[in-house]
Amino acid sequence: MFVEGRIIQMLLMILTIVAIYFYTDAVKKGREVTIRPIPALDAIEEAVGRASETGRPVHFTPGYTLGGLYNPTMGPGVMAGITILSKVAEVTARLGTGIIVSLAQAEAVPLVEETLKVAYRAQNLEVPANAVRFISTEQYAYAAGILSILLEERPGANILMGYFWSESLQFAEGGSYVGAMQIGGTCSPSQIPFFVASCDYCLIGEELFAAKGYIDRDPASLGSLLASDILRSILIGIVIVSFLAFNLNIGLIIDLLRM
Amino acid sequence: MSNILKREVPLGLATVIIALLFFDYYVFTDITRNIALSIADWAIIITATAAGVGVLNMIIRTYQNISKRAEYWYLDIYMLVVMVVMAGTGLIGAYGTHPVFEWIMMNAYLPIDASIYAMVFFDIVSSYYRTFRVRSRDSAILFICAFIIMLKNAPLTGGMLPSFIPIGDWMLNIPSTAGSRAFIIVASIGVVAFTIRTMLQTERTTVGVVD
Numbered sequence: 500m501f502v503e504g505r506i507i508q509m510l511l512m513i514l515t516i517v518a519i520y521f522y523t524d525a526v527k528k529g530r531e532v533t534i535r536p537i538p539a540l541d542a543i544e545e546a547v548g549r550a551s552e553t554g555r556p557v558h559f560t561p562g563y564t565l566g567g568l569y570n571p572t573m574g575p576g577v578m579a580g581i582t583i584l585s586k587v588a589e590v591t592a593r594l595g596t597g598i599i600v601s602l603a604q605a606e607a608v609p610l611v612e613e614t615l616k617v618a619y620r621a622q623n624l625e626v627p628a629n630a631v632r633f634i635s636t637e638q639y640a641y642a643a644g645i646l647s648i649l650l651e652e653r654p655g656a657n658i659l660m661g662y663f664w665s666e667s668l669q670f671a672e673g674g675s676y677v678g679a680m681q682i683g684g685t686c687s688p689s690q691i692p693f694f695v696a697s698c699d700y701c702l703i704g705e706e707l708f709a710a711k712g713y714i715d716r717d718p719a720s721l722g723s724l725l726a727s728d729i730l731r732s733i734l735i736g737i738v739i740v741s742f743l744a745f746n747l748n749i750g751l752i753i754d755l756l757r758m
Numbered sequence: 759m760s761n762i763l764k765r766e767v768p769l770g771l772a773t774v775i776i777a778l779l780f781f782d783y784y785v786f787t788d789i790t791r792n793i794a795l796s797i798a799d800w801a802i803i804i805t806a807t808a809a810g811v812g813v814l815n816m817i818i819r820t821y822q823n824i825s826k827r828a829e830y831w832y833l834d835i836y837m838l839v840v841m842v843v844m845a846g847t848g849l850i851g852a853y854g855t856h857p858v859f860e861w862i863m864m865n866a867y868l869p870i871d872a873s874i875y876a877m878v879f880f881d882i883v884s885s886y887y888r889t890f891r892v893r894s895r896d897s898a899i900l901f902i903c904a905f906i907i908m909l910k911n912a913p914l915t916g917g918m919l920p921s922f923i924p925i926g927d928w929m930l931n932i933p934s935t936a937g938s939r940a941f942i943i944v945a946s947i948g949v950v951a952f953t954i955r956t957m958l959q960t961e962r963t964t965v966g967v968v969d
Contacts (some may be wrong), residue, residue: 500787505784506784508784509785515951516954516957519951519954519955519958520958523958567805572946572949575948575953578952579948579952581963585963605809637871639871639875642874666878668885669877669881672884672885686945686949688938688942691941693885697885697888704948705945705948708948708951708952709948718960719955719961720955720961722960723951723952723955726951727947727948730947730950731943734943734947
């Protein structure tokens with residue numbers, strides 16, 4: 500009945516679900532969680548402030564995914580980017596700065612519109628006209644569209660948070676060309692070096708998913724961060740045990756890990 | 759009522775569907791397998807319907823732009839013509855076999871796509887020029903590693919200084935692979951946690967709710 504080779508994975512998944520549930524509950528009941536400082540998230544206020552001072556808009560994009568938001572590995576990265584957009588929109592609404600959100604996923608348009616609406620309504624404002632722009636689901640049409648926005652609108656801040664492919668460097672260089680302060684962040688391993696090279700601040704990997712907990716102190720995000728730490732420790736343990744078991748040829752452990 | 763329809767129903771559906779798909783991945787039963795396959799079919803149907811609605815919406819908005827002579831209205835005409843030609847020729851016979859469709863793909867779409875991709879390399883050069891300034895110990899390590907990899911890969915230096923090839927290979931295969939695997943594991947844990955939060959209905963951004 501159980502699929503062979505996936506039993507250990509299943510146990511780890513169940514453990515993670517229980518841990519997230521348990522820690523979310525603990526945070527709600529007042530457990531203190533300390534997160535190390537993440538400069539890229541602290542810099543959002545500064546970037547939007549700078550754009551506001553120069554009278555230029557803020558540009559935000561959550562990146563490109565193959566097959567839209569449904570892609571199991573890339574979709575969550577884009578969704579995590581949209582959670583950061585809520586913070587960006589809150590600051591732009593407060594400072595009266597223009598905002599442009601460019602998208603490559605048609606299905607993300609209503610989510611982003613709703614996110615902006617909530618942030619602007621909190622300041623009794625309407626979302627600026629033409630703030631949300633769906634460009635294209637084609638990678639380079641999307642890239643060309645954003646480059647055109649960067650050159651025409653000349654944003655004061657260029658915030659790139661989500662999942663990116665090779666277009667990442669084009670956006671970051673385009674932003675640098677128009678003199679925008681840039682904050683990048685992605686969970687795509689191949690694009691991290693490009694953001695580190697081109698942006699003023701950079702979120703790396705899991706920091707993107709930790710952002711919501713860091714910004715809002717949201718109990719669910721903080722709880723899942725604590726659970727992720729446990730899962731990470733277990734995985735490090737499994738890597739060490741597997742290394743020893745395979746090199747010392749300990750059959751029992753090898754069979755157990757292959758379950 | 760609208761809140762329930764807009765937020766609670768999608769979240770409830772997400773919980774049931776994620777739980778079912780998790781179950782199907784780990785436990786094999788005919789019932790869950792059939793349900794999982796049906797869900798995959800539904801996803802395709804919903805996506806296709808949404809794409810159809812999107813095209814209709816775009817035609818209406820484009821028509822409005824043209825009739826109001828909005829900014830760049832002539833580009834809207836161009837877009838409409840291209841869309842009708844591509845959709846029309848794409849629908850005739852087997853997909854992508856119509857000569858007009860093929861001609862546009864080979865002589866317009868692919869060269870434009872390749873040109874934009876090629877621009878990445880100019881950006882890489884400009885970005886590296888700004889990055890490789892040795893200002894700290896970390897940037898010095900980065901610079902040395904990048905320099906060795908460059909010597910290994912460049913045809914001229916690779917041929918003249920073959921001793922850099924094994925060093926470069928070692929750097930790519932051992933420390934770089936170990937680092938990327940660690941990165942992939944950690945990022946994947948974030949993805950798993952995000953999915954579980956959606957399943958437990960504590961991640962509400964997926965339905966546009968910012969708590």
